[in-house]
Amino acid sequence: MTDFNYQDIDDVIHSRIRTAIMAVLISVDEAEFTFIREKINATDGNLSVHLKKLEEHNYISVKKEFVDRKPVTRYRITDIGRKAFEDYIKKLESIIKR
Amino acid sequence: MTDIANNLSTIKAEEEISVIKKIMEDSKKAIVDNGWHYIYWGSIVTAALITNYLMVVYNISMNSQGMLWFISMTSAAILEGIIERKREKHAKVKTFAGRLLNTLWSGSGICMFILGFAGTLSGAYNAIMIFPLISIILGSAYLISGVIQQVKWLSALCIFWWTGSILLLLYPGIHSMLVFAAMIVCFQIIPGVLLFAKSKRELKLRAV
Numbered sequence: 205m206t207d208f209n210y211q212d213i214d215d216v217i218h219s220r221i222r223t224a225i226m227a228v229l230i231s232v233d234e235a236e237f238t239f240i241r242e243k244i245n246a247t248d249g250n251l252s253v254h255l256k257k258l259e260e261h262n263y264i265s266v267k268k269e270f271v272d273r274k275p276v277t278r279y280r281i282t283d284i285g286r287k288a289f290e291d292y293i294k295k296l297e298s299i300i301k302r
Numbered sequence: 303m304t305d306i307a308n309n310l311s312t313i314k315a316e317e318e319i320s321v322i323k324k325i326m327e328d329s330k331k332a333i334v335d336n337g338w339h340y341i342y343w344g345s346i347v348t349a350a351l352i353t354n355y356l357m358v359v360y361n362i363s364m365n366s367q368g369m370l371w372f373i374s375m376t377s378a379a380i381l382e383g384i385i386e387r388k389r390e391k392h393a394k395v396k397t398f399a400g401r402l403l404n405t406l407w408s409g410s411g412i413c414m415f416i417l418g419f420a421g422t423l424s425g426a427y428n429a430i431m432i433f434p435l436i437s438i439i440l441g442s443a444y445l446i447s448g449v450i451q452q453v454k455w456l457s458a459l460c461i462f463w464w465t466g467s468i469l470l471l472l473y474p475g476i477h478s479m480l481v482f483a484a485m486i487v488c489f490q491i492i493p494g495v496l497l498f499a500k501s502k503r504e505l506k507l508r509a510v
Binding site: 223224227228230231232233234235236238239243244271293296297299300302 | 311312315316318319321322325326327328329330332391392393394395396397398400401
């Protein structure tokens with residue numbers, strides 16, 4: 205049995221909320237802030253912080269616009285984010301298979 | 303100690319994967335179609351069919367009948383485009399399934415347009431043959447839509463559309479318009495209403 209190396213795990217994704225955000229965004233084309241909040245039951249502040257971190261690492265892209273004079277923020281997973289999430293899942297699967 | 307750590311990480315990884323799977327399944331379940339397209343197009347086509355039938359009964363020219371379809375279908379398509387743009391702006395989520403459905407129905411709509419207008423104007427076939435041909439396209443579109451939306455009964459509607467198309471091909475006539483109108487009501491408007499009710503129920507459940 206090989207020892208588990210924590211350094212192999214992607215820190216950016218490896219957090220309950222950020223993993224959940226990535227799981228939501230990989231399942232859809234594009235999602236509004238409120239949709240992600242509903243799906244993962246997070247507070248606005250907490251969710252914003254984690255979305256920001258994912259955005260800083262280019263795992264997700266953000267589009268801000270006004271709909272009926274109300275600000276709407278939409279998120280989309282990037283190719284970098286998709287690759288990182290797939291690698292993360294592979295890592296988890298390899299841990300289980302050990 | 304290392305073994306315990308390994309076991310713990312295995313359990314955590316399993317938990318994490320099951321949570322991820324659950325979130326992904328839940329997100330994919332976002333309502334992609336609330337059935338309004340079926341009600342919208344079904345109502346317009348039924349109204350046009352009945353009008354067309356009355357035009358034939360009262361001997362109104364073929365050109366006027368053609369104009370009826372051209373004007374009603376073109377304006378309905380433009381209006382739908384405007385409504386769809388607004389709906390898209392307000393949509394909380396955009397899914398691959400939704401995009402697939404849009405593409406499927408846009409493509410089917412274009413096929414029906416070509417069959418309906420170019421097909422008859424060219425004289426390739428009698429105008430009354432449009433209805434069975436359109437029924438064939440609708441059957442395929444319903445079959446695929448049901449698979450995309452994971453609604454089995456929606457897919458099953460293809461049987462009625464294709465059976466209807468065979469009957470309309472075998473027994474064409476002026477009654478074809480009324481038969482097709484009845485098919486639209488039974489296999490398009492009513493399913494649309496059922497889908498609409500289903501989406502309302504799902505939205506209510508999510509709000510609880």
